[in-house]
Amino acid sequence: xxxxxxxxxxxxxxxxxxxxxxxxxxxxxxxxxxxxxxxxxxxxxxxxxxxxxxxxxxxxxxxxxxxxxxxxxxxxxxxxxxxxxxxxxxxxxxxxxxxxxxxxxxxxxxxxxxxxxxxxxxxxxxxxxxxxxxxxxxxxxxxxxxxxxxxxxxxxxxxxxxxxxxxxxxxxxxxxxxxxxxxxx
Numbered sequence: 001x002x003x004x005x006x007x008x009x010x011x012x013x014x015x016x017x018x019x020x021x022x023x024x025x026x027x028x029x030x031x032x033x034x035x036x037x038x039x040x041x042x043x044x045x046x047x048x049x050x051x052x053x054x055x056x057x058x059x060x061x062x063x064x065x066x067x068x069x070x071x072x073x074x075x076x077x078x079x080x081x082x083x084x085x086x087x088x089x090x091x092x093x094x095x096x097x098x099x100x101x102x103x104x105x106x107x108x109x110x111x112x113x114x115x116x117x118x119x120x121x122x123x124x125x126x127x128x129x130x131x132x133x134x135x136x137x138x139x140x141x142x143x144x145x146x147x148x149x150x151x152x153x154x155x156x157x158x159x160x161x162x163x164x165x166x167x168x169x170x171x172x173x174x175x176x177x178x179x180x181x182x183x184x185x
Contacts, residue, residue, distance in 0.1 A: 041107035
């Protein structure tokens with residue numbers, strides 16, 4: 001693991017040990033509440049094994065089993081909410097900002113005071129957010145996940161704001177957040 005990224009990027013390791021954030025766990029991974037949720041429901045699935053990020057997964061038998069277990073925990077944590085699985089996205093960021101492999105489980109309402117910036121929004125609503133099934137298929141077929149070029153990631157994060165459920169294109173985040181409420185009620 002690259003310890004030079006800074007202590008804030010290692011915060012997931014401490015959070016996964018905190019019983020106040022733990023939701024469910026298995027022998028190989030844990031589901032925690034995101035400390036800064038970008039939606040009503042926002043969880044992270046983390047392995048106990050020290051894997052830096054999605055780009056360090058391989059098609060080894062251990063990693064394939066781990067990916068299956070993490071996806072199962074993602075589905076189980078959705079069940080804990082009592083919500084329909086169709087109301088969630090499950091996936092990985094193309095450029096993770098935090099150290100330790102983590103899988104996002106996030107509700108599509110995006111109703112949160114922590115959702116503040118265009119980068120927050122675009123990290124979950126553009127191709128920057130990589131669907132769990134696509135990532136796992138890539139590992140199985142290619143033996144690893146290919147990292148997109150940094151300039152592609154920057155373009156995705158800088159894309160114009162657009163509602164993920166309709167054609168509305170807001171001027172700014174406050175306009176988008178007001179609009180999102182119309183999809184909830």
